[in-house]
Amino acid sequence: MPEMPEVAGLVEFLRRKLVPDDGEPAVLSDVEIVSFSVLKTAGVPVESLRGLEVAAVERWGKFIAVQAGKFYLVIHLARAGWLRWSEEFKPGRLRPGKGVIALRVRCSTSAAPEAGFDVTEAGTKKSVAAYLVESLDQVPGVARLGPDALELDRDAFGAIIVGHRGQVKGLLRDQSVIAGIGNAYSDEILHAARLSPFTLVTSLDDEQVTTLYSSMQELLRSALEAASGRPAAELKDAKRRNMRVHGRAGESCPECGDTVREVSFADSALQYCPTCQTGGKPLADRRTSKFLK
Structure with missing residues (x-):
């Protein structure tokens, strides 16, 4: 997308x-x-x-x-x-x-x-x-759009966090809360912030909120720079090349070398690194959860 x-x-x-x-x-x-x-x-x-x-x-x-x-x-x-x-x-x-x-x-x-x-x-x-x-x-x-992700300062982002009760990946993807982020970049942001996609927003402390905000800004600005000036035909490949976990299930995490894993849903999937994001524990996938301990 x-x-x-x-x-x-x-x-x-x-x-x-x-x-x-x-x-x-x-x-x-x-x-x-x-x-x-x-x-x-x-x-x-x-x-x-x-x-x-x-x-x-x-x-x-x-x-x-x-x-x-x-x-x-x-x-x-x-x-x-x-x-x-x-x-x-x-x-x-x-x-x-x-x-x-x-x-x-x-x-x-x-x-x-x-x-x-x-x-x-x-x-x-x-x-x-x-x-x-x-x-x-x-x-x-x-x-219905919320504020653009790159127009938020740390205080405005913190105010959004305070008012949200769901999981952090859902927060990042909700266009009425923060505009512009979808499945791919939310995976990348959470990997950089070392947060599980299922982390409850209410459990984040101030330091984690700051790290999440910084990761969002740095990743999106870097991706914007990579996209700038490219013809339309090249933008998809540029995006894929820069993904570190999204779309890379089964590959090695570039940060720690662990295997990138996936959680599948009815019409989408997320990717994450267990070592970097979930304390080494794989998240249950509906298709394989009976095999996970």
Whole structure:
């Protein structure tokens, strides 16, 4: 799932293409809804964007917002979505419901008159969402966003901790509490902070809160730096290369050499290092818990 650093990289990439510092802004020529499920709004017809100049490209949590005129095209890439840029699209509209493309945006830029981007989604579960609205508050996920993770200082983070009663991984992933962090970076942050993902927030002492905050800031800023300036096609690989435990079950922890383990759920999984995070004890996995002592 694209998280804050990758979405920020995509926003930076789109901004360079659509509203370049050294050229005229792109003009939107067409928006094609290829997957029937992708568009979540009906109040503003997609034809309203035709002929409008792009005014801005912004990130809100894990949402991408393209502003044109008084309208916003807001995209959430969900778990398996991505963005693919083309300098030249072939003429002709796509057939709805075919292939991985969910949405196509055609535009004319100073460098490429037939350019644009596709929003794609792998797999059969269709979760990518697009909203065409006049106000960002009309997008439910944006309206519910908590403060951006990188905009929090230590005191504000501590205040959030005081008001939360769940597990620490759930806290980090809750977009209404802290915006921008998902499954992957929460695994990485907790590994750096040497905390079990199932640690109750109410059990954290002041020193642990400070360590957790510092780990969050350092990891996200490092990931943002790694994503900055990269073309969209390279951002996924850059993310994978920098993961230390997430997605690395069965491999050696780079900190201590123990085997990275996994806990699976119905539709997701987390990874952690027992030595670094759980006192050497493996966490029960639903698929194998009967074998763990």
